[in-house]
Amino acid sequence: MLSLLLQAAVDGILLGLIYTIMALGLSLILGVLGVINVAHSVFIMLGSFFALGLLTLLHLDPAVSFVLSVPVFFLAGAAVYRLLIQRVQRAPATIGILVLFGLMVVVETAGILLWTTDTRVITVGYSNLRLSAGPVTVNGARLVAGGLSLLATAAAYWFLKRTLTGRAVVAMADNRDAASVLGMDVDRLSMLIFGLGIAAAGAGGVAIGMTFPFAPQDHIQWLAWAFLIVIVGGLGRVESTLLGGLVIGLVQTLAGVLLPFSWVFLLMYLLLLVLLIVRGQGLAGARRREL
Amino acid sequence: MRPALEPAGALGRLGQDLVRLRRRVWAPVGALVLAGLVALGLVSDDLALLDSLGVIFMYVVLTQAWNVLGGYGGYMNFGMAAFFGVGAYTTAVIGHSWPVSPVLATAAAGLASGLFALVVGIPTLRLRGAYFAIATLIVTFAVELVALNAPFTQGSLGIYLKVLPLSPLQTEQLFYFVFLGLMLAATVIVFLIERSHFGWALVAVREDENAAEVLGVRTTRVKILALLLGAVMAGIVGGIYSYRVLYIEPAGTFAIDTSLNVVLMAVLGGAGFWQGPLIGAPVVMAVGDVLRVAVASEVNRLIFGAILVAVALFAPNGVMGFLRGVRGRRFTI
Amino acid sequence: MTATAPELRVEGLEAGYYAGQSVLRGVDLRAAPGKLTVILGPNGAGKSTALRVLAGLLPPAAGRVLVDGHDITRVPAHGRARLGIAFLPQGRSVFAALTVHQNLELGGWILRRRRQDLDRALEAAYERYPKLRPLRDRPAGSLSGGQQRLVEIARMMIADPRLILIDEPSAGLAPNLTEEVYEELARLRVEGRTVLLVDQNVRAAVEVADYVFTLESGRNHLEGDRERFERELGALIRAWLRV
Numbered sequence: 001m002l003s004l005l006l007q008a009a010v011d012g013i014l015l016g017l018i019y020t021i022m023a024l025g026l027s028l029i030l031g032v033l034g035v036i037n038v039a040h041s042v043f044i045m046l047g048s049f050f051a052l053g054l055l056t057l058l059h060l061d062p063a064v065s066f067v068l069s070v071p072v073f074f075l076a077g078a079a080v081y082r083l084l085i086q087r088v089q090r091a092p093a094t095i096g097i098l099v100l101f102g103l104m105v106v107v108e109t110a111g112i113l114l115w116t117t118d119t120r121v122i123t124v125g126y127s128n129l130r131l132s133a134g135p136v137t138v139n140g141a142r143l144v145a146g147g148l149s150l151l152a153t154a155a156a157y158w159f160l161k162r163t164l165t166g167r168a169v170v171a172m173a174d175n176r177d178a179a180s181v182l183g184m185d186v187d188r189l190s191m192l193i194f195g196l197g198i199a200a201a202g203a204g205g206v207a208i209g210m211t212f213p214f215a216p217q218d219h220i221q222w223l224a225w226a227f228l229i230v231i232v233g234g235l236g237r238v239e240s241t242l243l244g245g246l247v248i249g250l251v252q253t254l255a256g257v258l259l260p261f262s263w264v265f266l267l268m269y270l271l272l273l274v275l276l277i278v279r280g281q282g283l284a285g286a287r288r289r290e291l
Numbered sequence: 292m293r294p295a296l297e298p299a300g301a302l303g304r305l306g307q308d309l310v311r312l313r314r315r316v317w318a319p320v321g322a323l324v325l326a327g328l329v330a331l332g333l334v335s336d337d338l339a340l341l342d343s344l345g346v347i348f349m350y351v352v353l354t355q356a357w358n359v360l361g362g363y364g365g366y367m368n369f370g371m372a373a374f375f376g377v378g379a380y381t382t383a384v385i386g387h388s389w390p391v392s393p394v395l396a397t398a399a400a401g402l403a404s405g406l407f408a409l410v411v412g413i414p415t416l417r418l419r420g421a422y423f424a425i426a427t428l429i430v431t432f433a434v435e436l437v438a439l440n441a442p443f444t445q446g447s448l449g450i451y452l453k454v455l456p457l458s459p460l461q462t463e464q465l466f467y468f469v470f471l472g473l474m475l476a477a478t479v480i481v482f483l484i485e486r487s488h489f490g491w492a493l494v495a496v497r498e499d500e501n502a503a504e505v506l507g508v509r510t511t512r513v514k515i516l517a518l519l520l521g522a523v524m525a526g527i528v529g530g531i532y533s534y535r536v537l538y539i540e541p542a543g544t545f546a547i548d549t550s551l552n553v554v555l556m557a558v559l560g561g562a563g564f565w566q567g568p569l570i571g572a573p574v575v576m577a578v579g580d581v582l583r584v585a586v587a588s589e590v591n592r593l594i595f596g597a598i599l600v601a602v603a604l605f606a607p608n609g610v611m612g613f614l615r616g617v618r619g620r621r622f623t624i
Numbered sequence: 625m626t627a628t629a630p631e632l633r634v635e636g637l638e639a640g641y642y643a644g645q646s647v648l649r650g651v652d653l654r655a656a657p658g659k660l661t662v663i664l665g666p667n668g669a670g671k672s673t674a675l676r677v678l679a680g681l682l683p684p685a686a687g688r689v690l691v692d693g694h695d696i697t698r699v700p701a702h703g704r705a706r707l708g709i710a711f712l713p714q715g716r717s718v719f720a721a722l723t724v725h726q727n728l729e730l731g732g733w734i735l736r737r738r739r740q741d742l743d744r745a746l747e748a749a750y751e752r753y754p755k756l757r758p759l760r761d762r763p764a765g766s767l768s769g770g771q772q773r774l775v776e777i778a779r780m781m782i783a784d785p786r787l788i789l790i791d792e793p794s795a796g797l798a799p800n801l802t803e804e805v806y807e808e809l810a811r812l813r814v815e816g817r818t819v820l821l822v823d824q825n826v827r828a829a830v831e832v833a834d835y836v837f838t839l840e841s842g843r844n845h846l847e848g849d850r851e852r853f854e855r856e857l858g859a860l861i862r863a864w865l866r867v
């Protein structure tokens with residue numbers, strides 16, 4: 001039993017790292033820009049297909065796709081910000097949500113038209129590799145995905161904490177007006193953060209694609225998980241998201257040891273409900289879009 | 292910053308003239324249209340026409356249901372399919388298993404959807420802002436999972452209902468008039484809400500929730516009540532819908548198309564106006580009818596999604612906003 | 625003292641927060657170079673609104689903003705910082721989660737590509753406001769109201785602005801701190817910067833002022849130099865209190 005739990009803990013931590021990068025964009029965009037990105041998970045789905053596409057077309061290893069996904073999805077996110085979000089930044093918040101909902105539908109449906117509703121998996125040489133250390137066995141793909149996610153999360157942390165631009169982002173999140181009169185171009189900084197958030201979603205999608213089956217219409221599950229992680233961890237800070245991701249990863253794998261598989265999902269949704277009730281008021285302080 | 296919500300000069304004046312005109316003629320025209328629809332339902336034997344109109348009426352009800360919280364309160368519900376679907380499954384499960392009168396079963400559908408609204412609303416509507424929107428998406432997904440896996444829904448096989456003992460024309464007429472009546476009722480309800488204390492409280496929540504709270508509006512209660520009301524309406528419609536289609540399965544019942552259509556109809560017609568759904572539903576259904584012959588349903592959804600983005604960006608107050616020359620909303624800071 | 629102080633001119637300013645509802649209805653102002661100009665007026669007159677327009681935070685519906693004759697009406701807020709314009713908004717505006725030092729660093733955002741200049745400016749700020757040195761690594765949000773105000777002022781001064789817009793700098797401060805704030809304002813004028821000050825503390829403001837404007841309900845009301853206002857002050861305040 002102990003080794004079973006140890007095994008679950010290791011699996012849970014790796015899973016939690018993957019979840020962290022998967023949820024990071026939702027947390028950043030909400031925490032810094034006050035925009036709840038209901039289209040977050042379609043970019044995760046696109047990330048998975050990005051890796052699959054590069055694997056089948058160019059035989060690129062998903063680890064390479066993970067790195068490539070960052071600039072590609074950053075540009076996509078920046079474009080979405082410029083074309084859609086910036087236009088409605090000054091309008092009532094509901095309009096921005098409507099736009100993102102429309103975007104979600106369009107991208108999801110385009111995904112179905114391109115790739116059908118079939119479920120896919122990414123299989124590479126190390127997908128089924130099992131590495132053993134003492135009583136613990138680790139799946140190769142999960143190890144690679146978890147490691148890359150940790151690196152990406154660390155990079156995001158470093159950017160926000162250790163660079164002047166990162167601190168400008170924190171300042172903007174706190175007081176947009178005060179930041180802009182000091183010379184910060186808040187539209188550009190917002191575009192940067194939106195781009196980074198989508199980049200994290202895309203990279204998270206690659207990591208998810210390495211570890212789980214995926215299909216265009218099933219992305220909402222990841223929206224639910226990302227939302228859960230944001231609620232557990234809190235908003236806008238990388239370390240909060242890491243905490244939330246690890247907690248959810250561990251809860252899910254430990255629950256998987258103790259409960260039948262189909263119950264785990266139910267448990268996670270129940271957890272979401274309970275946490276919303278218990279922790280919700282803390283989130284109510286989520287920054288509003290007022291300047 | 293341009294005052295984006297002010298209609299451009301001459302066009303805006305035209306719009307306001309139209310409104311003034313409409314104010315004077317509205318009641319007789321409304322009565323005339325209603326009388327025409329009743330007469331049509333009595334004399335027409337065009338099954339396809341009755342069917343199409345019935346679907347439009349149904350969507351008007353769903354859109355009015357959305358309008359209460361979404362239009363007046365400004366809380367976006369992207370999961371109308373879930374409330375509709377809970378109602379549909381309620382009558383389907385009941386009708387499949389027990390010889391219960393459809394009227395009772397439909398009442399149960401409204402009740403079930405209302406209970407479901409409380410489960411969704413109490414945790415999420417205590418929060419400010421867009422948490423509710425994201426939760427409605429997740430809830431739709433979760434309910435579909437339940438319908439696929441619960442012991443009483445027969446999973447992806449779906450549920451068949453017994454055919455009603457009526458001729459095809461009688462069946463069409465029945466649903467035509469049921470949905471026409473519901474449309475009338477829902478519109479009257481929303482019309483009354485717009486002029487009630489409850490409606491003003493919702494608008495206050497939409498415009499500035501902090502200020503509303505300071506002024507003594509019990510915002511959480513108002514929001515939950517609005518969701519509840521809409522959910523009961525949607526549940527009743529869903530309950531009737533399963534008697535109409537006689538076969539219910541998870542993927543179709545909880546399809547995002549229903550949620551998308553409702554949002555699009557509301558926003559296009561004018562969210563937060565009781566007339567909005569009466570304008571938006573027929574327009575969107577007409578566009579859908581044109582598309583249906585031309586493209587696959589996914590392409591249809593893609594186009595509707597793109598239209599929603601365009602409407603939200605360029606005409607967020609819809610047709611009614613244009614007619615009214617909406618002003619007064621914050622346009623800059 | 626690298627550049628000379630600019631002149632600020634405002635002509636026919638109209639602005640508001642809602643479509644069709646003007647808060648400012650044709651306001652003309654002038655801040656003479658190197659002088660301290662004060663805007664007074666009752667609550668809700670539109671003083672803060674005028675400063676927000678001047679800082680580029682609120683686009684005006686009509687009117688022009690001129691600095692040394694150049695039209696900057698369409699220059700966004702972040703671009704105005706580069707023109708040597710600084711704005712200290714009403715109420716608290718420190719970045720609470722960041723340390724005092726990080727706040728100051730961001731005050732030098734426009735110098736960020738010239739790291740040495742920035743470091744020199746930061747050091748100069750600690751010289752100028754020695755009270756901040758021991759607070760350097762404290763989160764700004766944990767400071768007292770007066771300390772936060774000091775951080776805000778120091779942060780504003782990092783970029784060595786030539787035209788300074790200040791909104792109610794002494795609001796909510798203890799009397800001795802208020803005094804310090806007005807000493808600082810006097811110093812800014814001595815240094816030859818152009819200052820436009822909005823204040824509720826009418827007597828203290830007029831005392832440091834070179835020239836005074838008053839606004840009422842979004843329109844110009846009175847204007848004149850200090851001597852004139854010192855005489856009429858009592859009547860003015862009584863009139864406003866009745867408003």
Ligand SMILES: Nc1ncnc2c1ncn2[C@@H]1O[C@H](COP(=O)(O)OP(=O)(O)OP(=O)(O)O)[C@@H](O)[C@H]1O
Pocket residue numbers: 624641642647665666667668669670671672673674714824
């Ligand atoms: N953010 C805002 N949104 C909407 N209306 C505003 C906003 N800020 C100010 N107003 C309105 O604009 C008008 C002028 O306000 P402003 O803050 O410019 O006055 P003020 O002269 O600075 O007053 P005070 O001395 O109280 O600071 C007021 O009627 C106020 O209600």
Ligand SMILES: [Mg+2]
Pocket residue numbers: 671672673714791
């Ligand atoms: Mg003010």
